[in-house]
Amino acid sequence: MVQTRKVKAFGPDVGTDRRKPIIEIRNVVKAFGAGVRAVDDVSLDIGEGEFFALLGPSGCGKTTLLRMLAGFEVPTSGDIMIAGERMEGVNPNRRPVNMVFQSYAVFPHMNVERNVGYGLRVTGVAEAEIKTRVAEALSLVKLGEFGKRMPNQLSGGQRQRVALARALVKHPKVLLLDEPLSALDAKLREAMQLELVRLQKTVGITFVIVTHDQDEALSMANRIAVMEKGKVRQVAPPADLYEFPNSRFVADFIGKMNLFEGRVSGVQNGNLQIDIKGLDRVAVPFTGSASGNIAIAIRPEKVKLGQTDPGGDNVRLRGRVTELAYYGNESHVYLENQTGMPISVNLKNATRTTLPSISIGDELWMSWAPTDTLVLTE
């Protein structure tokens, strides 16, 4: 495991939570047809009261994993335990989980109240109790006035709230959310992100959300599992995931990352010596073991730009500006060194006058602290 002084300050980067697990996934495999493994030997613990995100590119198996938790897919092998009970052979309608679907799946022929009350009605809850619980759930998602509306009279965001209320009214132990915000526009999505976090704190149950949007996962979840090709690559809290990715894939998938391929040439004073094409030898503090081909990585916002050689023990390189992009809050500078290696640098536009006086073609020094450098062995 990658561990520097700074890593320790963040706490250990491990895949378990100290909380009592509500979901235990053990060596779960889901194979579709011959040889296609949508989920490939996944083991995870999700703690009680967590806001847990399954994050990955499309086709990485995150939705399949969620559907196995809900009971819509049956694992080819492996075990799933929810609230201490094995879920093998347990139908979706008998599981202590409820799901919010990507398409919301609000019943089009029932009004909002009937939709929300549906799960109670089919399980034989008394009408009086249904009435109070539906009212409770609707006020929880701020739809108190909309009980008599039909789904086609609601906006997308409101329909999603109906889907949320309909799931929460069942008092599930775990709420599963399948890409819940993907159909909303950007502004509404951000509002709903905050809303979901508030909701999770209010009801206090475990939320498991599937998303391909890293911003969504980083801002909402307290732990994230990054998946690729059916495997879990890393499980960590958002900040650990961003600052200490354990592989090239995670580093590249979460945010932007400058990656430099290189070779380990030795260890000196606890610093790993790495030869990188187009750069001087780089010394990076590293306590793990590494040899052969590795990569070092640096986040674009951690690189400083300057006209003169910053000196010191900074990692330095010179490059020419090839492209500039202005984003309002930030400016992105794209550079290339002599060997044509691309590097991107993000500059904060912290005050009105910090607009960088940089133009395309400028020769600049880039530098960053060795402690900000990541060593990626995978």
Place this chain on the structure above:
Amino acid sequence: MASTTLPDVSTRRQKAGIAPLEYTRRLWLQLILAGSFVFLYFPIFALIAFSFNDSKRNITWQGFTFDYYVKAFTNSSLHEAALNTLIIASISTVVSTVLGAMIGLVLQRYRFPGKGGYDGLIHLPIVIPEVCLGVAMLAFFSAISMPLGIATVTISHIAFSFPFVAVVVRARMEGFDLALEEASRDLGASEWQTFWNVTFPYMVPGVVAGALLAMTLSLDDFVITFFTSGPGSTTFPVKIYSMVRFSVTPEVNAASTILIVLTLALTVAAMMIQSRSDKKTKKANG
């Protein structure tokens, strides 16, 4: 080459200033339209008009009367035929609706070995000529030595009606979001509850339209009924045909008009139900 000919076409069209099928501005298209309307609808209007003709021969207009409607309504053999038709149509409608709805759902939803072949066979009764189906039915019933009667007519009607129901129901279910069923299951409903609470309400417009279609098909079927009916099981259309063979009286016209009105009402109802549910679905999706 294309680049040189294309501008030519556009300038010519601009000169004329009329789109190719803009019938309101082309006399010959209007004539064709009028001609086809006359051929299509004149016989029907004539039939209806002459049902009020106060003449035995029904060749020249003699005067207005409701006599032949009274006659048709009091004709006991027409009564019997009408009763047979209603019995056959209602049984055939119920059976072919249930059967067709199930098949439509299965074909839309599931994959199973031999589905392609089965799918093709289902559409056979829609495609093959009615005469062939009639002869085939007759041959079949005599092969199993089943006496011709109401039962044989009903079975034949079910055989050619249910594929139509299946087609309509299947088309309806194409727009169904399977997540609705999953949501229902997720919320604690059994599969049976899910079907009746979620799937079936969505199917209903298709089922109703299919049922009305099956009913109209059965009500006015002549060819297959002619082959498969026996003594005492004559239906309304067959009865009208046999009346015409004696003489074309306004009574025949009156009986036919009743049949037309009945079928027309059912067809309009089917169309209205379908278009209303389409609008609703579009609104819900939009």
